[in-house]
Each structure stands twice: as structure tokens, then as C-alpha cells.
Amino acid sequence: MVAPSKSQDTGSIRIEREVQLGPDKIALEEARVIFSAGAGVANIDAFISTANDLNAAAGGTRVLCDRGELPRDRQIGASGRAVSADLYVAFGLSGATQHLQGIEKCARVVAINIDAAAPIFQRSDVGILADADKVLAALREGADNGVGS
Ligand SMILES: Cc1cc2nc3c(=O)[nH]c(=O)nc-3n(C[C@H](O)[C@H](O)[C@H](O)COP(=O)(O)OP(=O)(O)OC[C@H]3O[C@@H](n4cnc5c(N)ncnc54)[C@H](O)[C@@H]3O)c2cc1C
Known part of the structure; x- marks a missing residue:
């Protein structure tokens, strides 16, 4: 999204316009809130739009990138x-060692998975035993109703 604004002259730098990047364009390394999808997410489009609606950067596991459901730079x-987000929300991902290596510096991890034995629950501060797509739908409904805004 591009938001034009009036020109400002700050001396050596002239600002012609401000550009707001959508959350899906924010580099994962700079994101404070990340929604991350694994193979347990059935509707990847709904996942990405929910992340966008809630101002979270969208990323995921290698499985989704291998399938072409997410770009490689989102792995x-x-x-x-x-990544080193303040909040990392893991939807339907198992928490394989290679994935966990990438989230070591995240402050808080919330995991949603239908398998109570999924390793991601060992790394999470909050674990939700539930269907990832249903939780995403509930988050969208909450956002539509203005919850959290
Ligand atoms: C050399 C090497 C490097 C690798 N590098 C990476 C890397 O950088 N990043 C990476 O991610 N992986 C990497 N991998 C792959 C890694 O080992 C795993 O295979 C991968 O992370 C698993 O992805 P996943 O969790 O999406 O899938 P899975 O392991 O298949 O897990 C899917 C999870 O979804 C849950 N689930 C299923 N249905 C639902 C539902 N309806 N609701 C909620 N939960 C559900 C399941 O219980 C399961 O826990 C690497 C592997 C190797 C060998």
C-alpha cells in the first residue's frame, strides 16, 4: 500500500512520499509479530490474509515453501x-529441530496444533490444542468485530 503525503524538505534529504509496507512485505528478521504456518494449515490464503489483517508478518516451514505455498524468503x-519476534504464533507446525533453530530468539511463542505430543508445545509459552484453520477463522471473526483494535 502506498500512502502519498506532502513533500517535506529536511535539508539534505527530501521526502517525496511515505510508503507503507504491508505486513507480508516486512522482512521476517525485522518483524515484531510473526504468524507462521506449517503443513497443518489447509487454507494458506486465509492464513496470509489473517496475518495481514492483524499486522503480523507471515512465514512458515520448509514444507510450505517446498510446496510453493509460501515464497522461499518466508521460510x-x-x-x-x-527471527527474533516479540510474539511468534505457530499454526499447525510440528516444531522440527531445524525449524526451532530459526526461532531461538523469539520472546514469546504461542502454538496451535491438534497433536498434544507435537514438539512445538515444548517450546511454547502458550499451547492451544485445536485445529489451526478454525483458530484462524476465529481470529478473523474477532478482527472483523473490532476485537483488539
Ligand atoms: C538439512 C535440513 C534443513 C531444514 N531446514 C528447515 C528450515 O529451515 N525450516 C523448516 O521449517 N524446516 C526445515 N527442515 C525440515 C524439517 O525437518 C521439517 O520437515 C519441517 O519443519 C516440518 O514442517 P511442518 O511442521 O510444516 O510439517 P510436519 O512436520 O508435517 O507437521 C505438521 C504439523 O501439523 C499438525 N497438524 C495437522 N493438521 C492440523 C490441524 N488441522 N490443525 C493444527 N495442527 C495440525 C500436525 O500435528 C503436525 O504437528 C529442514 C530439514 C533438513 C533435513
Whole structure:
């Protein structure tokens, strides 16, 4: 999204316009809130739009990047990006060692998974035993109703 604004002259730098980047364009390394999807997310488009609506950067596991459901620069983990978000929300991802290596510096982790034995729950501060797509739908509904705004 581009938001034009009046020109400002600050001396050596002239600002012609301000450009606001959508959350899906923010580099994962700079994001404070990240929504991350794994193979347990069935509707990747709904996942990305929910992340955008809630101002979270969208990333995910290698499985989703290998499938072409997320661009490679959105892969988090040992062979992807290392991130240091204040809040990392893991939807339907198992928490494989190679993925966890990429989120070591995240302050808070919330995990949503249908398998109570998923390793991601060992790394999470809050664990939700639930269907990832249903939680995403509930978040969208909350956002539509103005919850959290
Ligand atoms: C050398 C090497 C480098 C690697 N580098 C990376 C890397 O950088 N990043 C990375 O991510 N991986 C990397 N991997 C791959 C890694 O080992 C895992 O295979 C991968 O992280 C698993 O992705 P996943 O969690 O999406 O899938 P899975 O392991 O298949 O997990 C899917 C999870 O979804 C849950 N689930 C299923 N349905 C639902 C539902 N409806 N709701 C909620 N939960 C559900 C399941 O219980 C399961 O826990 C690497 C592997 C190797 C060998």
C-alpha cells in the first residue's frame, strides 16, 4: 500500500512520499509479530490474509515453501530465516529441530496444533490444542468485530 503525503524538505534529504509496507512485505528478521504456518494449515490464503489483517508478518516451514505455498524468503529455520519476534504464533507446525533453530530468539511463542505430543508445545509459552484453520477463522471473526483494535 502506498500512502502519498506532502513533500517535506529536511535539508539534505527530501521526502517525496511515505510508503507503507504491508505486513507480508516486512522482512521476517525485522518483524515484531510473526504468524507462521506449517503443513497443518489447509487454507494458506486465509492464513496470509489473517496475518495481514492483524499486522503480523507471515512465514512458515520448509514444507510450505517446498510446496510453493509460501515464497522461499518466508521460510523460517536453519536453512531459512532466523527471527527474533516479540510474539511468534505457530499454526499447525510440528516444531522440527531445524525449524526451532530459526526461532531461538523469539520472546514469546504461542502454538496451535491438534497433536498434544507435537514438539512445538515444548517450546511454547502458550499451547492451544485445536485445529489451526478454525483458530484462524476465529481470529478473523474477532478482527472483523473490532476485537483488539
Ligand atoms: C538439512 C535440513 C534443513 C531444514 N531446514 C528447515 C528450515 O529451515 N525450516 C523448516 O521449517 N524446516 C526445515 N527442515 C525440515 C524439517 O525437518 C521439517 O520437515 C519441517 O519443519 C516440518 O514442517 P511442518 O511442521 O510444516 O510439517 P510436519 O512436520 O508435517 O507437521 C505438521 C504439523 O501439523 C499438525 N497438524 C495437522 N493438521 C492440523 C490441524 N488441522 N490443525 C493444527 N495442527 C495440525 C500436525 O500435528 C503436525 O504437528 C529442514 C530439514 C533438513 C533435513
